[in-house]
Amino acid sequence: MLATPALAETGPAAQGLRTLSGWGRYPRASSEILAADAPGTLPMLLRGRRGVIARGAGRAYGDAAVGQRTTVLTGALDRLRGFDPATGRLRAEAGVTLADIVRTFLPRGFFPPVVPGTQFVTLGGMIASDVHGKNHHREGGFGAHVEALTLLTPDGVPRRCSRDQNPDLFALTLGGMGLTGTILDATFRLRPVESGWICQQTRVAADLSAMLRTLDEDDAATYSVAWIDCLARGAALGRGLVYRGEHAARETCRAAGRDAFPIPARSRLTVPPGLPPWTLNRTSVAAFNALYFRRGAAAEGRARLVPWQGYFFPLDGLAAWNRLYGARGFVQHQCVVPRRGAEAVLSGMLDRVARLGTASPLAVLKRLGPGGGGLSFPIDGYTLALDLPANAATFALLDELDRSVVAAGGRLYLAKDARQSRETFEAGYPALPTFRDLRRQLGAEGVLASRLSVRLGM
Amino acid sequence: MAGTLLLVGATSDIGHAVAARYAQAGWRILLAARDPERAQRNADDLVARHRAEVGLLRLDILETDSFAAWLDGLPALPDTVVCAVGELGDQGRAEVDPAHAEGVMRTNFLGPSLLLGLIAERFAARGSGAIVGISSVAGDRGRGSNYVYGAGKAGFTAFLSGLRNRLAKSGVRVVTVKPGFVRTRMTRGLRLPPLLTGEPSEVGQAVYAAAQGGGDVVYVRKIWRLVMAVIAAIPEPVFKRLNL
Numbered sequence: 288m289l290a291t292p293a294l295a296e297t298g299p300a301a302q303g304l305r306t307l308s309g310w311g312r313y314p315r316a317s318s319e320i321l322a323a324d325a326p327g328t329l330p331m332l333l334r335g336r337r338g339v340i341a342r343g344a345g346r347a348y349g350d351a352a353v354g355q356r357t358t359v360l361t362g363a364l365d366r367l368r369g370f371d372p373a374t375g376r377l378r379a380e381a382g383v384t385l386a387d388i389v390r391t392f393l394p395r396g397f398f399p400p401v402v403p404g405t406q407f408v409t410l411g412g413m414i415a416s417d418v419h420g421k422n423h424h425r426e427g428g429f430g431a432h433v434e435a436l437t438l439l440t441p442d443g444v445p446r447r448c449s450r451d452q453n454p455d456l457f458a459l460t461l462g463g464m465g466l467t468g469t470i471l472d473a474t475f476r477l478r479p480v481e482s483g484w485i486c487q488q489t490r491v492a493a494d495l496s497a498m499l500r501t502l503d504e505d506d507a508a509t510y511s512v513a514w515i516d517c518l519a520r521g522a523a524l525g526r527g528l529v530y531r532g533e534h535a536a537r538e539t540c541r542a543a544g545r546d547a548f549p550i551p552a553r554s555r556l557t558v559p560p561g562l563p564p565w566t567l568n569r570t571s572v573a574a575f576n577a578l579y580f581r582r583g584a585a586a587e588g589r590a591r592l593v594p595w596q597g598y599f600f601p602l603d604g605l606a607a608w609n610r611l612y613g614a615r616g617f618v619q620h621q622c623v624v625p626r627r628g629a630e631a632v633l634s635g636m637l638d639r640v641a642r643l644g645t646a647s648p649l650a651v652l653k654r655l656g657p658g659g660g661g662l663s664f665p666i667d668g669y670t671l672a673l674d675l676p677a678n679a680a681t682f683a684l685l686d687e688l689d690r691s692v693v694a695a696g697g698r699l700y701l702a703k704d705a706r707q708s709r710e711t712f713e714a715g716y717p718a719l720p721t722f723r724d725l726r727r728q729l730g731a732e733g734v735l736a737s738r739l740s741v742r743l744g745m
Numbered sequence: 746m747a748g749t750l751l752l753v754g755a756t757s758d759i760g761h762a763v764a765a766r767y768a769q770a771g772w773r774i775l776l777a778a779r780d781p782e783r784a785q786r787n788a789d790d791l792v793a794r795h796r797a798e799v800g801l802l803r804l805d806i807l808e809t810d811s812f813a814a815w816l817d818g819l820p821a822l823p824d825t826v827v828c829a830v831g832e833l834g835d836q837g838r839a840e841v842d843p844a845h846a847e848g849v850m851r852t853n854f855l856g857p858s859l860l861l862g863l864i865a866e867r868f869a870a871r872g873s874g875a876i877v878g879i880s881s882v883a884g885d886r887g888r889g890s891n892y893v894y895g896a897g898k899a900g901f902t903a904f905l906s907g908l909r910n911r912l913a914k915s916g917v918r919v920v921t922v923k924p925g926f927v928r929t930r931m932t933r934g935l936r937l938p939p940l941l942t943g944e945p946s947e948v949g950q951a952v953y954a955a956a957q958g959g960g961d962v963v964y965v966r967k968i969w970r971l972v973m974a975v976i977a978a979i980p981e982p983v984f985k986r987l988n989l
Contacts, residue, residue: 325756325783325786326786327783363758366786366787366789366790367789367790367793367794368786368789368790368793369789369792369793370793377793379793380786391794
C-alpha cells in the first residue's frame with residue numbers, strides 16, 4: 288500500500304492508549320485512539336471492534352466523544368466533495384470544520400444556515416449533536432438543513448440516508464450522538480449573504496420577565512441571543528442584554544465604509560495552562576458582569592455593525608479558554624424548558640446559581656423553536672447555558688436543577704453533558720425507547736459506545 | 746504566473762496540501778495516483794475549494810516501463826512536477842522479508858527517480874520547468890529504526906542532487922524538500938514535538954516557494970537543518986550505540 292509521506296514522516300507511535308476528555312476537561316477517561324485516514328478505509332479500521340465512538344474536534348463538553356474502549360479521530364475526513372454556487376449546496380466529509388467552511392465560502396458570499404457557539408466543531412459533530420444556533424426559533428437545528436448523509440453502520444456498510452432513503456435511520460442520526468453509525472459525509476445548503484457583517488442591536492432587560500419578553504419579541508429577527516448576569520439577585524434576577532442580529536446588506540457596509548468581506552485578523556490570545564481554580568471567583572466575575580452590563584446598556588437601541596466572528600463565536604478569539612477553570616475542569620449545564628411555566632423554573636434556577644456564587648461570566652439564554660425529534664435537544668422553549676467549575680458543590684446544585692428542569696418538561700443537552708443521571712435523561716427524552724430499538728436492529732449496542740452512552744444507558 | 750502542476754502521489758495528505766497551494770494560485774492541476782478512485786476526494790476538494798481545473802490520471806510508480814508512454818500521453822508537458830510518493834513500510838518486516846524491503850526501496854527511490862529523470866529530459870529539451878522531489882530527513886543518516894525507508898530516501902535525495910547539478914545551466918529547477926514531522930489531519934489532537942512538527946499547509950507553501958525560486962534543498966521547518974546537522978556530525982563509534 289502506498290503509505291502517505293505524511294504518515295511516513297509522523298514518526299513515533301501516534302496511536303495508542305490516551306487519557307481523553309471533552310472540552311470541559313471533565314471527566315477524563317482512558318481510551319484507545321485510532322485515526323481514520325480516509326472514509327474508504329474506515330470499515331477496515333473498525334471491523335470487529337466494540338465500544339467505539341467517533342471524535343471530530345473534541346468540542347463536546349463532557350464525555351460524548353470519548354469511546355468506551357476506542358475513540359476514532361475523524362479529522363482526516365476533511366475534504367469538500369462538491370459545491371454548487373447556483374444552489375449553495377455543499378457536500379463535505381464529516382471531519383471538515385465549520386471554521387474551514389466559513390473561511391472558504393464566506394468570501395464567496397455564502398454562510399451556513401445554522402451555526403453553534405464555536406466554529407471549531409466538525410460537520411459530523413454538528414449533525415450528531417443536531418446543534419442549534421441563534422436562529423433556532425426560525426430555522427430549527429442544523430439537522431433540519433441536512434439533505435443527505437453517508438452513514439457507516441455497524442455492519443461495515445456505508446449507507447446513503449436522507450428523508451427518502453433510509454428515512455428512520457436518517458431521522459435518528461440527526462442528534463444521535465454518533466450511536467447509529469459513523470457519519471462519513473453530508474450534504475446541506477449554504478445561504479447567500481451580502482456581507483460578513485452582522486447588524487447588531489442590543490436591548491437591556493432589567494429582570495427575568497423583561498428578558499423573556501424581549502426574547503419573544505425577537506421571533507421575527509434572524510438571530511437572537513441573550514447574556515444573563517447570573518450573579519444578579521433579588522429584583523435584578525435574570526437581568527441581561529439581548530443581542531438581535533441580521534446579516535448586513537452590502538449597501539449598509541458600503542455606507543459605513545466597511546469592506547463587505549474583510550479578511551479576519553488572527554487572534555493570538557491564549558489562556559495559559561495551570562491557572563489556579565479561583566481565577567474566576569465571585570468578586571472577579573461580579574466586577575466583570577457589572578461592567579459588561581453597563582457597557583451594553585450604554586449601547587442600547589443603536590444598531591451597529593459587528594464582525595461575524597464576534598457575533599457568532601465570541602469565545603473563539605480566546606484560544607484554550609477551557610483552561611480558565613483550572614486543572615479540575617468545568618461543566619457546562621445547558622437545559623431547555625418549555626415556554627409555559629418557564630419563568631418560574633428559570634428564576635428558581637438562577638436564584639440558586641446566584642446564591643452558589645461560582646457561576647462564570649458566560650451565561651446564555653436563547654429562544655428555541657419546535658424540535659427535530661429523536662434525541663435532538665431543542666424543544667419549543669428557552670434554553671439556558673451556564674459554565675460552572677467541576678466540584679462537589681456544583682454537582683450537588685446541578686442535581687437539584689436537573690430535577691426542576693425535568694419536572695417542567697425540559698431536558699439537558701447531551702453534547703454538553705458530563706454528569707446527569709439516567710433518571711433525568713430518561714425523563715427528558717421520551718424518544719429513547721425508539722432510539723434503543725433502532726440501535727438493537729442495527730447491531731449497534733455495545734459496538735458503538737461512548738462514555739456518555741454507557742453512563743446514560745443509551 | 747500560473748501554469749500546470751503535475752502532482753505524482755495524489756492520495757498523500759502532503760501532496761494534497763501542495764496541490765491546494767498551487768490551485769489557490771490559479772494553477773491547473775494534474776493528479777496522478779495508483780488508485781484514482783482514492784484520489785477522487787482530493788480532486789473534488791480542489792474543485793470545490795479553489796474552483797481549480799483538475800485532471801486525474803492513473804500512474805503506478807512501480808511500473809517503470811510505462812513511464813515514457815505515459816508522459817507522451819499527457820495533454821501537455823506540465824510546468825512543474827511535484828513527486829509526493831512515499832512508503833514508510835515496516836522496518837521489522839523489511840529486515841526479514843526481502844520482497845517487502847525491495848518494495849519500500851523501489852517506491853521511495855527507483856520509481857520516483859526514474860520518473861523525474863524522464864521528465865527532466867523533456868523539461869531540459871524545452872528549456873524550462875521545475876521538479877520538486879519530496880524526500881525525507883530520514884535519508885540524511887541511516888538509523889536502526891527506519892534505515893530501509895531511509896536508504897530509499899537517501900538514494901532519492903542523491904539522485905535529485907545530481908540532477909540539480911547537471912541541469913543547473915539548462916533553465917530547469919530541481920528542488921529537494923524534506924518535511925520532517927508533519928501534523929497531518931490524521932494526527933490532530935496527538936502529541937508531536939511542536940517545534941519540529943509542521944502543518945501540511947507549511948509543506949505546500951515551502952514547495953510552492955522553492956519551486957518559484959526560493960531554494961534548492963528545503964527543510965520545511967528550519968530547525969530540522971540544525972537537528973540533522975547535529976545527527977550527521979555524531980561520530981560513528983558513538984552513533985552506532987545510540988537508540989535512534
